[in-house]
Amino acid sequence: MEIAGTLRTAREMGLVACTSCTRVWPAGTDRCGRCGHRLHTRAPLALQRVWAWWLVGVIAYVPANLYPMLSTRTLVASQEATIVGGAIEIARHGNWGIALVILTASVAIPLGKFLAIAMLALGVRHGSALSGSRRQQLYQVVEYIGRWSMIDVFVVAILASLVQLGAVASVSPGPASLFFALSVIFTMLSAQSFDSRLIWDAEREGRRA
Amino acid sequence: MTPLDVPQPLPPAPQAIGPDLAALIACPRCDAVYRAVQPGPGERAVCARCNTVLIAPRRRAGQQLIAVAVAVVVLVVAATLAPFLAIEVAGRSNASSVLDAALAFAAAGPVAMLALAVAALIVFIPVLRALLVIYVLGPVVLDRPPAPHAAAAFRLSEELRPWSMAEIFVIGCAIALVKIADLAQVHFGPAFWMFAALVVLVVVQDGFMCRYSVWKSLER
Numbered sequence: 001m002e003i004a005g006t007l008r009t010a011r012e013m014g015l016v017a018c019t020s021c022t023r024v025w026p027a028g029t030d031r032c033g034r035c036g037h038r039l040h041t042r043a044p045l046a047l048q049r050v051w052a053w054w055l056v057g058v059i060a061y062v063p064a065n066l067y068p069m070l071s072t073r074t075l076v077a078s079q080e081a082t083i084v085g086g087a088i089e090i091a092r093h094g095n096w097g098i099a100l101v102i103l104t105a106s107v108a109i110p111l112g113k114f115l116a117i118a119m120l121a122l123g124v125r126h127g128s129a130l131s132g133s134r135r136q137q138l139y140q141v142v143e144y145i146g147r148w149s150m151i152d153v154f155v156v157a158i159l160a161s162l163v164q165l166g167a168v169a170s171v172s173p174g175p176a177s178l179f180f181a182l183s184v185i186f187t188m189l190s191a192q193s194f195d196s197r198l199i200w201d202a203e204r205e206g207r208r209a
Numbered sequence: 210m211t212p213l214d215v216p217q218p219l220p221p222a223p224q225a226i227g228p229d230l231a232a233l234i235a236c237p238r239c240d241a242v243y244r245a246v247q248p249g250p251g252e253r254a255v256c257a258r259c260n261t262v263l264i265a266p267r268r269r270a271g272q273q274l275i276a277v278a279v280a281v282v283v284l285v286v287a288a289t290l291a292p293f294l295a296i297e298v299a300g301r302s303n304a305s306s307v308l309d310a311a312l313a314f315a316a317a318g319p320v321a322m323l324a325l326a327v328a329a330l331i332v333f334i335p336v337l338r339a340l341l342v343i344y345v346l347g348p349v350v351l352d353r354p355p356a357p358h359a360a361a362a363f364r365l366s367e368e369l370r371p372w373s374m375a376e377i378f379v380i381g382c383a384i385a386l387v388k389i390a391d392l393a394q395v396h397f398g399p400a401f402w403m404f405a406a407l408v409v410l411v412v413v414q415d416g417f418m419c420r421y422s423v424w425k426s427l428e429r
């Protein structure tokens with residue numbers, strides 16, 4: 001249901017909105033009187049912060065793939081597996097489904113997140129082929145899916161605590177688990193720093209131009 | 210009788226800014242301003258521009274949320290100590306609790322700080338959020354004035370929401386299980402089922418929570 005023409009933003013009305021509790025205040029108010037949240041018409045340096053977290057997220061993702069995620073020691077052999085190496089190993093045993101899940105969760109989703117955040121941030125500056133509501137949906141998907149990448153770190157923790165059978169078999173976490181966790185956390189912070197109101201500002205200005 | 214869950218568009222804000230800003234509501238995602246109109250219980254008011262749900266009150270939501278929060282605290286504490294997975298290989302067996310899983314990183318030197326992070330994400334933050342909800346909504350449900358610093362407590366609980374990952378941990382258990390299924394015999398322990406129940410509770414909690422209604426009730 002479109003309410004044409006009359007829809008205005010808090011900024012256009014000379015107000016500042018609280019993103020924490022949705023209350024509006026006269027522009028220039030410092031803190032929300034209802035919830036105590038800091039008020040900003042638009043988060044200051046929002047894009048710089050997005051890019052800073054994004055960059056450390058990408059950087060942490062490199063060693064996450066180079067170092068082993070898990071090292072397994074059994075009676076007959078001992079091996080260390082990286083994320084991709086482990087998935088290939090599982091696929092070789094015929095477990096295609098699991099290999100696909102691992103590759104999706106640890107490779108496709110993180111790379112997709114990096115791409116999506118970069119697209120959203122670039123779209124604010126340079127315009128985007130996608131409509132505002134499409135980009136808003138993309139942002140919500142990134143926010144929702146970001147936490148789920150942590151699943152890999154949890155799997156490593158579970159395996160390492162469970163498979164402690166002395167000489168028979170034991171699993172211990174590799175350094176990649178730390179870098180992977182950091183990469184997930186940094187990417188979540190990057191997505192949280194993004195002020196989605198910027199999507200709609202750019203769209204309005206684009207329409208006027 | 211209105212059907213459940215039909216989005217009710219809010220009227221846009223009046224042109225002239227009156228002194229009564231408390232009657233307005235701004236979409237936190239796109240900054241559009243509306244005149245706040247309380248929809249009936251079970252109905253939702255959504256942003257006309259970006260479809261974000263702005264108001265979604267429910268009858269007796271306060272009591273239900275407190276009940277869920279108490280259950281979350283009990284479940285997490287119980288599930289932390291009881292074993293959630295047990296493994297058996299060539300006569301040797303090992304059972305692991307959530308605490309063991311978190312501490313798995315502690316033994317491994319350079320990744321020790323991960324132990325703390327994992328424990329926080331799956332135990333401390335979910336419990337803290339539940340306690341904050343009880344603290345904030347308790348007085349509201351009993352028709353008492355809000356507890357001291359209730360607004361700050363509720364804001365903290367909302368900010369912690371993405372960092373509460375108990376439900377992700379449960380799915381992690383299932384994947385870990387499949388990964389070692391051909392290596393060893395694995396059994397679910399009681400804590401696994403407690404955590405599975407927890408997942409349902411977390412989903413229910415987020416579905417019942419109308420942030421606008423909570424903020425309104427803290428305003429008095």
Ligand SMILES: [Zn+2]
Nearest residue numbers: 018021032035
């Ligand atoms: Zn506020």
Ligand SMILES: [Zn+2]
Nearest residue numbers: 236239256259
């Ligand atoms: Zn909106």
